[in-house]
Structures are given as structure tokens and as C-alpha cells.
Amino acid sequence: MKIDRRCFLSLGVGAGAGIALSPLPWKITDDLSIWTQNWSWTPVPATGEFTTVNTICTLCPGGCGISVKKVDNRAIKIEGMTDHPVNGGGICSLGLSGLQLLYGPTRIKTPLKRTGERGSGQWTALSWDQAIAEVAEKLNAIRTSGSPQSVACISGATSPTVSRLIDRFMAAYGSPNSLSVPTFIDSYRAALQLMHGVAANPGFDLEHAGYILSFGSGLLDGWGSPVRTFKANSGWKKSKVKLVQIEPRLSRTAAKADVWITINPGTESDLAMGIAHVIIKESLFKADFVQNYASNFNEQFRKLILDNFSPETVSKTTGVDSASIIMIAREFAKAKNPLAVCGRGQGNIPGGMNEFLAVHALNALVGAINREGGIWAVADMPVSDWPAVQQDSTATTGSRRPRLDNAGTQAFPVAMSLLNQFSSALISGKPYPVQALLMVESNPVFTLADSESTRNALNKIPFIVSFSSFMDDSAALSDLILPNHVYLERMEDVASAAGFNRPLIGLCQPVVTPGLDTRHVGDAVILLAQALGGAIADAFPWDSFENCLEETLGDQLETLKEKSFVVDEGFQPDSWATAFHTPSQKFEFIPTALASKKPFAPINPEGDASAFPVILLPYDTMRISSGFIGNPPFLTKTIEDTVLKGTHSLIEINPKTAQTFGLKEGNMAMLQTPKGQAPVQVHIDDGIMPGVIALPRGLGHVAYDSYLAGKGVNINRLIGSVPDPVSGLDAAWGIRAKLSKA
Amino acid sequence: MSTFNHADSSVSDTEETQSGEGSGGVVFLFFLIGLAASLIVGWVVFPKLLYSQKHQPVDFNHVLHNELVSEGCESCHFFREDGTFSGAPKLAQCIECHEDVQGESEEERKFVEEYVKKEIEVPWLIYARQPDCVFFSHAAHVKTGKMDCVTCHGEMGESTTLRVYESNRITGYSRDIWGHNIAGFKRNTWDRMKMDDCAECHQQKKEMLGSVQTQKEGCFVCHK
Ligand code: SF4
Numbered sequence: 001m002k003i004d005r006r007c008f009l010s011l012g013v014g015a016g017a018g019i020a021l022s023p024l025p026w027k028i029t030d031d032l033s034i035w036t037q038n039w040s041w042t043p044v045p046a047t048g049e050f051t052t053v054n055t056i057c058t059l060c061p062g063g064c065g066i067s068v069k070k071v072d073n074r075a076i077k078i079e080g081m082t083d084h085p086v087n088g089g090g091i092c093s094l095g096l097s098g099l100q101l102l103y104g105p106t107r108i109k110t111p112l113k114r115t116g117e118r119g120s121g122q123w124t125a126l127s128w129d130q131a132i133a134e135v136a137e138k139l140n141a142i143r144t145s146g147s148p149q150s151v152a153c154i155s156g157a158t159s160p161t162v163s164r165l166i167d168r169f170m171a172a173y174g175s176p177n178s179l180s181v182p183t184f185i186d187s188y189r190a191a192l193q194l195m196h197g198v199a200a201n202p203g204f205d206l207e208h209a210g211y212i213l214s215f216g217s218g219l220l221d222g223w224g225s226p227v228r229t230f231k232a233n234s235g236w237k238k239s240k241v242k243l244v245q246i247e248p249r250l251s252r253t254a255a256k257a258d259v260w261i262t263i264n265p266g267t268e269s270d271l272a273m274g275i276a277h278v279i280i281k282e283s284l285f286k287a288d289f290v291q292n293y294a295s296n297f298n299e300q301f302r303k304l305i306l307d308n309f310s311p312e313t314v315s316k317t318t319g320v321d322s323a324s325i326i327m328i329a330r331e332f333a334k335a336k337n338p339l340a341v342c343g344r345g346q347g348n349i350p351g352g353m354n355e356f357l358a359v360h361a362l363n364a365l366v367g368a369i370n371r372e373g374g375i376w377a378v379a380d381m382p383v384s385d386w387p388a389v390q391q392d393s394t395a396t397t398g399s400r401r402p403r404l405d406n407a408g409t410q411a412f413p414v415a416m417s418l419l420n421q422f423s424s425a426l427i428s429g430k431p432y433p434v435q436a437l438l439m440v441e442s443n444p445v446f447t448l449a450d451s452e453s454t455r456n457a458l459n460k461i462p463f464i465v466s467f468s469s470f471m472d473d474s475a476a477l478s479d480l481i482l483p484n485h486v487y488l489e490r491m492e493d494v495a496s497a498a499g500f501n502r503p504l505i506g507l508c509q510p511v512v513t514p515g516l517d518t519r520h521v522g523d524a525v526i527l528l529a530q531a532l533g534g535a536i537a538d539a540f541p542w543d544s545f546e547n548c549l550e551e552t553l554g555d556q557l558e559t560l561k562e563k564s565f566v567v568d569e570g571f572q573p574d575s576w577a578t579a580f581h582t583p584s585q586k587f588e589f590i591p592t593a594l595a596s597k598k599p600f601a602p603i604n605p606e607g608d609a610s611a612f613p614v615i616l617l618p619y620d621t622m623r624i625s626s627g628f629i630g631n632p633p634f635l636t637k638t639i640e641d642t643v644l645k646g647t648h649s650l651i652e653i654n655p656k657t658a659q660t661f662g663l664k665e666g667n668m669a670m671l672q673t674p675k676g677q678a679p680v681q682v683h684i685d686d687g688i689m690p691g692v693i694a695l696p697r698g699l700g701h702v703a704y705d706s707y708l709a710g711k712g713v714n715i716n717r718l719i720g721s722v723p724d725p726v727s728g729l730d731a732a733w734g735i736r737a738k739l740s741k742a
Numbered sequence: 743m744s745t746f747n748h749a750d751s752s753v754s755d756t757e758e759t760q761s762g763e764g765s766g767g768v769v770f771l772f773f774l775i776g777l778a779a780s781l782i783v784g785w786v787v788f789p790k791l792l793y794s795q796k797h798q799p800v801d802f803n804h805v806l807h808n809e810l811v812s813e814g815c816e817s818c819h820f821f822r823e824d825g826t827f828s829g830a831p832k833l834a835q836c837i838e839c840h841e842d843v844q845g846e847s848e849e850e851r852k853f854v855e856e857y858v859k860k861e862i863e864v865p866w867l868i869y870a871r872q873p874d875c876v877f878f879s880h881a882a883h884v885k886t887g888k889m890d891c892v893t894c895h896g897e898m899g900e901s902t903t904l905r906v907y908e909s910n911r912i913t914g915y916s917r918d919i920w921g922h923n924i925a926g927f928k929r930n931t932w933d934r935m936k937m938d939d940c941a942e943c944h945q946q947k948k949e950m951l952g953s954v955q956t957q958k959e960g961c962f963v964c965h966k
Contacts, residue, residue, distance in 0.1 A: 011776040015776035018778065019784050026926075038873050047829070048829075
């Protein structure tokens with residue numbers, strides 16, 4: 001018998017036939033297909049009994065109620081809370097992606113201490129005891145050397161009690177430099193302070209407004225409380241309420257508005273004045289309000305407007321033709337429940353007081369103040385008393401030193417905190433340098449204007465402590481990180497939703513028990529105070545933040561734990577007779593405090609027009625979170641490729657403007673401003689006015705994770721801060737710029 | 743070139759046959775060996791290799807429990823208030839009776855000591871769990887469709903011991919889905935739980951049921 005090649009071939013054929021006659025190939029194919037459809041490493045929500053925890057989303061100032069579904073201790077889905085007065089079951093895409101912030105890789109897992117160069121990303125883990133001891137030791141040394149004022153804190157905390165706790169810590173320690181992160185709400189507060197004489201938040205009765213005049217507010221781009229505004233807009237569409245959007249570019253809001261009016265950027269207050277001119281001239285104003293509840297209308301405001309802001313004059317500065325101005329003025333004044341709003345885009349930059357005062361004056365003219373469908377002054381809720389801080393002598397001396405940000409000085413008496421000016425003081429080192437900086441829920445390196453200078457200034461601070469939950473751009477530059485829980489793990493109170501028109505407080509409740517070695521920043525502050533000892537420790541009679549919260553909220557806490565919010569449903573704003581507490585006890589069109597200033601003068605953008613022929617505008621979108629919270633990967637996925645392509649930011653530019661620079665769609669260009677330069681890709685779009693170019697806010701992170709870092713340009717690198725002459729807050733709405741082919 | 747080779751080899755073939763060594767039979771023998779070996783691999787060895795055998799953490803006697811409860815299967819495998827199905831019971835339910843050891847059984851002692859006392863959930867291996875890419879609602883089938891448990895799960899309630907759980911080494915899922923017959927033959931409705939088995943019933947009930955699933959044939963009706 002001879003075994004040859006054919007035998008083996010035959011064996012193979014037999015084997016093949018046998019395999020084909022067995023279930024093996026079909027079964028393997030089936031299993032492989034099941035395997036590829038269910039990769040074992042793809043996270044799958046746990047199965048089991050659902051429970052739901054109601055809490056508040058604090059990812060933006062929107063203050064939406066959310067219901068988080070979980071199985072055991074695993075959160076699996078975030079939904080809008082159906083009976084919440086702000087969002088009534090709605091949710092935005094950022095809120096929906098919140099679980100990626102809870103479970104994402106960018107969380108800081110344990111206290112960290114820097115080991116390498118600043119920003120090199122080399123850390124070693126510490127225990128909480130070690131971390132608190134290290135911070136206490138450094139802060140103690142600074143205090144002993146007699147300069148407690150040189151310690152500053154920047155806090156964007158969403159909890160009023162946390163903010164109070166931090167202010168208290170700074171007071172007991174002896175520093176006047178406790179800073180908060182401002183938004184357009186702060187400008188509205190300043191306007192209400194000046195024109196009404198009250199400390200109140202603006203509340204917009206959007207649901208009952210009958211005509212909306214928006215001066216660049218991104219009502220559908222994340223302004224105020226985004227979900228609530230979206231819902232209000234659906235109501236407007238149903239009941240045919242007209243929305244007029246005044247803006248130099250076709251934002252989503254402009255695209256969905258009934259009328260879109262393009263305007264030369266920065267001249268919005270002029271247009272408001274022009275509209276006021278028509279209303280006054282044609283006697284369309286609410287005579288009752290103007291005559292009985294406002295002071296000096298005839299002598300001052302009326303004269304100012306009639307002398308300077310005729311539609312013809314205004315049309316020259318704003319670029320809006322006078323016929324349109326007249327038309328809008330008439331429509332606005334004659335509409336039932338008209339409402340004018342401002343605060344550009346999402347209102348992340350406080351903005352110029354000229355706009356806020358002018359737009360608020362417009363509302364006053366038509367009586368849209370504290371009335372149905374108008375803007376209401378919602379007075380601050382009383383807070384429960386805490387025992388006064390007993391400062392020791394070091395603290396007394398330290399806190400008497402001037403604030404680094406000039407807030408509350410003669411120049412800016414209305415301001416409580418001026419973060420934009422603080423960064424200039426940091427950069428200049430005057431009147432005294434900062435020796436230590438604490439950062440709570442804020443990412444100043446990324447969010448402050450002129451971010452490169454801010455980064456350099458921060459680099460000069462010898463000791464930086466971050467309480468961030470994430471490795472954000474500022475945390476990456478710090479020396480020690482004491483990571484906070486993320487919102488879904490925290491128990492804390494939440495201030496009302498931005499622009500909500502009834503008194504409301506919310507409770508953020510832990511959805512899951514914290515899974516990492518993090519601590520609530522309130523607890524960290526209390527521990528720090530205890531470690532510092534003496535009068536500082538005495539100022540904190542609570543053994544934990546929860547204990548402090550229980551004492552602060554009292555009986556309300558139980559109600560809050562049940563529903564996670566308490567709202568004053570029947571709230572009615574003060575009547576005109578009792579609402580105003582200005583020096584004249586009336587509404588002041590031109591506030592007494594500003595009599596010597598020019599409150600309605602436009603703010604000019606930085607830069608020389610001959611060197612920088614166009615104007616660069618930042619814009620906001622619901623798809624990019626531009627504040628302390630960075631985009632979760634799900635949200636980044638939704639960004640269009642006309643905004644971000646690969647790692648390039650696209651600059652929106654009108655075809656005419658592109659032609660003057662010799663640029664074509666898709667070209668790479670160098671964008672230059674007086675503050676810096678950055679490479680951008682050209683996106684030609686008819687939706688933006690000639691002479692104006694635009695970039696989104698919120699891109700260009702250098703830290704976080706690979707889903708976010710290195711994508712696009714941070715526009716804050718290219719824009720400086722322009723302090724508002726009245727409030728002192730940042731009023732920069734754009735900057736001069738030029739483009740060249742790269 | 744290839745034509746030449748071909749011709750060449752056929753020449754040599756003829757030569758071998760002519761040499762009279764009966765290699766045609768040998769070749770056929772090899773064919774049979776290959777065939778037999780691979781049939782054994784395909785039908786016997788492969789299923790053994792494909793599935794790993796796992797024992798349930800604790801043995802469980804359905805018959806015994808069934809006698810003690812009043813509502814049959816639903817006593818322990820119940821619908822929650824929101825309509826979702828509870829599946830295998832959680833410790834909390836077992837504890838209602840088994841806070842302490844009740845009987846003589848070694849398995850019960852193990853259960854009480856290892857799980858109840860330590861408050862650890864029993865990691866039951868679920869024979870009938872469908873892959874994650876499938877939507878399945880018990881409520882739609884049991885409550886609305888009025889199906890009984892046996893149609894899909896077989897006579898589970900009549901078992902006195904829990905059988906070995908066979909886990910597919912490629913997919914990680916239970917053997918019950920494909921069925922115990924490796925060729926996919928089935929005699930009972932519960933022998934297999936593949937898509938075709940869902941479809942079979944849904945086709946039959948087409949007239950009777952008005953649900954979305956029976957009317958449409960889009961993938962995403964049942965798959966995610
Ligand atoms: S709008 Fe703001 S508060 Fe509401 S869900 Fe979205 S991120 Fe959260």
C-alpha cells in the first residue's frame with residue numbers, strides 16, 4: 001500500500017465534507033455573529049429592578065429636575081423629571097449624557113499631589129488625611145507670615161450653602177479674595193439694583209409673554225434655563241407669539257425666529273434706544289407706569305432719547321434700516337405682554353450694562369415689569385442665620401486689605417465679585433501677589449478671557465489647590481487636587497434655575513454612593529478649617545457638610561428630600577407701588593448712581609480697525625458645554641463638521657469677507673487678534689454678516705481626556721476682557737481680528 | 743503553463759493506477775477516515791469544546807418550593823409594580839423564609855451561611871438569558887399574550903435539582919438559547935430560543951395578535 005499525496009488530499013476532502021455535514025461551521029458562524037454584536041467590553045446597563053432617584057442637574061445654570069434610573073448602585077439613565085416646574089420632563093443632550101461624567105475616565109479618583117513639573121501630568125496619590133494636612137500646612141505658613149489676603153478662591157459652586165461655606169472660610173482665614181464665576185444674571189442683578197433698588201434675580205415670565213424681542217440672546221442655544229426656554233418656544237409657536245431675534249449671525253435661535261434682524265455687533269443698546277425713541281415719540285408707552293412709578297422720565301430719559309436716538313441716527317450705527325426699527329417698535333409696544341431680553345448667546349459672559357439698562361428700560365416703557373409675561377424681580381430668599389465669624393487679629397487685618405478684583409470699590413460699587421479683573425491683578429501682581437489659589441467647580445484657565453495670560457499668571461502662583469472632580473485644564477496645573485464628588489453623588493442645595501420667575505430651591509441628592517475616593521467639597525473645607533485650628537476651626541461648628549446643610553435648611557430639608565424641590569407656586573411679584581427702592585423710591589430709567597456716567601454708551605471691541613479689519617464673535621451652541629463642565633463624549637459626537645472637523649475649529653465667514661481675504665471653503669487660515677493667533681479652517685456661510693467672523697465657545701481644551709483635549713481652538717485665547725464701566729464685569733462681546741491664508 | 747502542468751499530472755496519475763497498487767481504495771479509505779474523524783469532531787468534540795460547564799452556586803429544588811407557595815411560578819418569579827419582570831429571585835425574597843437554616847439540606851446550609859448571613863446576592867446563572875442585543879418583555883408575553891412559563895422554559899418547575907449551566911466560550915451566553923441539540927433540532931417549543939423560534943410563534947399568531955412585533959419585520963423591532 002502506497003500512501004501518497006492523493007491520500008492526503010483525499011483525507012482533506014473527507015474532512016471537509018465531514019465538517020460541512022456537521023453543525024460546526026454554522027454554529028461557529030452564528031456564535032461569531034452573536035459575539036460581534038455583543039462585545040463583552042461594551043458597557044451594558046445592569047439588569048434588575050429599577051429604582052428612580054429624583055435630583056437636580058447642575059451641569060448648567062438651567063436647574064432642571066432629573067429622574068435618574070438605577071439598578072442597585074449603578075445609575076443607568078437620566079431623564080427629565082416630569083413634575084418639575086422648570087423643565088416638566090424635558091432634558092437637554094448635556095443633561096442626558098451626565099452618566100459619562102459620573103463613570104468617565106476623566107474623573108479624579110483620589111487626592112493627588114503633583115510630582116513632576118507643573119502641568120506634566122505626573123501625580124502621586126495621597127490619603128485624604130495627608131492631603132488636608134499638606135494644604136493646612138501651606139495655608140498656615142502663609143497666615144503666619146502675615147499675608148492671609150494673598151490666598152484667593154475662585155468658586156463656581158452651584159450650591160448656595162457651599163458658596164457661603166467658602167466665603168466663611170475665607171473670612172475666618174483672613175482673605176477678602178473670595179471670587180465667584182459670573183454670568184449674564186449678574187448683569188441683570190446689577191440692572192435691578194440700579195433701576196429698582198433691589199437685590200433680586202431676574203425672572204422671565206416666558207410662558208406668558210406675547211411678543212419676544214431678543215437682543216442676541218440664544219433662546220434656543222442654551223440661554224437661561226435651556227429646557228424651559230425650549231418649552232416656552234414651543235408654546236410661542238402654538239399660540240403664534242412672535243419671536244424677533246436681533247443678531248449678526250444666523251444662530252439656531254435666529255433660524256427659528258419669526259423675524260431675524262442682522263445688526264452691527266455691539267450696537268444692540270443703540271437699537272434698543274432707537275426703538276424707545278419711536279415708542280416715546282408716538283406715545284406708545286405705558287403712561288400709567290411712566291408717570292406714576294418712574295422718576296425723572298420727562299426731564300432725563302425722554303430728552304436723552306429724543307435728542308440722540310432717532311431711527312435715522314440709530315440706523316447708521318446699527319445697520320438696521322429705520323423702517324424696521326419703526327415697525328418693531330410699534331409691534332412691540334402694541335403687543336399683549338411684550339418682553340425684551342438680552343444676555344448674548346448662553347449668557348456666559350456677563351455683558352455690557354449699556355445693553356442691560358437699555359433693554360430693561362424698553363421693558364419699563366411698555367410696563368413689562370413685574371407683570372404677566374414680563375420680567376420680574378424675584379427677591380433673594382432669606383437665608384438661615386449662622387453664628388457670626390469671630391475673626392482673630394490676623395484675619396481682621398487680612399480681610400481689610402483691598403480686594404484684588406476691585407469689586408465693591410468706589411469704581412464698581414454694585415459688584416460683589418469681578419473675576420475678570422482678578423485675572424488682570426493676577427497678571428500684574430498688583431496691589432499684591434497671590435500666594436495660594438483654591439479652585440472650586442471652576443476652570444479659570446479655560447473659561448477666562450485671555451486664557452494664555454491667565455495660564456501664565458497662574459503658573460506664577462506658588463501653590464494651587466483644585467477641588468475639581470475632573471482633570472480639567474486648571475486642575476492639570478495645580479499642585480494638589482482634593483477631588484469633589486460629581487453632582488450625582490452629592491447632597492447639597494441648588495439655587496433656582498437661571499431666569500426662573502418664582503422662588504425655587506432644589507436639592508441635589510446622591511443617586512449613587514460615591515465609587516471613588518472623593519469627598520464633598522463642603523466636607524473638605526470643614527476638614528481644612530479644623531486642621532487650621534484656632535478661630536478658623538471655631539467658625540465651623542459642624543462635623544460634616546451634611547450636618548451644616550441640615551442646620552441651614554432646617555425643616556425644609558425633609559420636604560426637599562422627598563420631591564427635590566420647593567417652589568412658591570402662588571408667587572406674585574411686588575406691585576409697581578411697592579417694587580422700587582431706589583433713592584427716588586421709583587423706577588429709575590437713568591439710575592441716580594449713574595447720573596454722571598454715560599450708562600448707554602456702547603462698548604467697543606479691542607483692537608485697531610486698520611490692522612484688524614473684521615470682528616471675531618464667539619457663539620454658543622447646545623452641543624458644546626463651554627463652562628466648568630467639559631463636553632462628555634456623547635455630546636461631542638453631535639458637533640457638526642461645519643463647526644469642528646477632526647481637530648480643526650471652523651471659522652464662519654461670509655462669502656464676501658472670504659473673498660477679501662482670498663479664502664475658499666476648507667482652506668486653512670491663521671486667525672489673528674490683538675491677544676493671540678490660532679489656525680482655523682474656513683467655513684463659508686451666508687448666515688453671517690460680512691465683516692464678522694465667528695467661532696464657538698467651549699472647544700480647545702488642553703486637558704480632560706482624548707475625547708476632548710486638543711479638539712479645536714479655545715476662543716478665550718483670542719479674546720481679552722473689557723471691564724464694563726458700570727458693573728466692572730466682563731463686557732467683551734468680540735474682538736477685532738484678521739485672517740490670512742495659512 | 744497551467745495546461746501543461748495539468749497534462750503532466752494526469753499522465754503521472756495514469757502511471758500510478760497502472761502500477762496496480764489498488765491506490766483507488768486507499769484514497770477512498772483516507773477519504774472515509776477524514777470524513778469520519780471530522781464528523782466526530784463536528785458532532786461530538788466540538789460541542790464539548792464549545793461549552794464550558796458551570797455549576798450553580800447553590801442547588802435548588804423547584805418541586806419542594808412549589809409545594810410550599812401559593813401562586814406557582816409567580817410566587818418567586820413575579821412582575822414588579824412597574825411591569826418589569828423580576829427574573830431570578832433576590833436575596834431579599836429568600837430571606838423571608840431562610841433567615842436561618844430550615845431543614846437538613848447541605849445546600850440550604852451553604853446558602854444561609856455563604857449568602858444570607860453575609861448579605862451577598864447569589865450569582866445565579868440564568869439559563870434563558872437572551873443576548874444583550876435583544877429586547878424581550880415578559881409582560882407582553884405573559885400578561886398580554888397569556889402564555890404560560892412552560893412554553894419557553896420547559897418543565898423547570900418540576901426539577902428537583904439545578905442542572906449544569908453550559909456557557910458558550912465564544913459568546914458567553916447560555917447553551918439553552920441555541921438548544922441542547924447541536925444541530926439545532928427541537929422537539930418541544932422550549933428546546934431552543936433563537937430568533938427563528940420567536941418568529942415561528944409570531945408568524946402563527948399573526949392573525950391573533952395585534953402587537954407591533956407581529957406586524958412589522960424591521961430589525962429594530964426586536965433588536966437594539
Ligand atoms: S439644561 Fe442644563 S440643567 Fe437642564 S438638563 Fe441640560 S445641562 Fe442639565
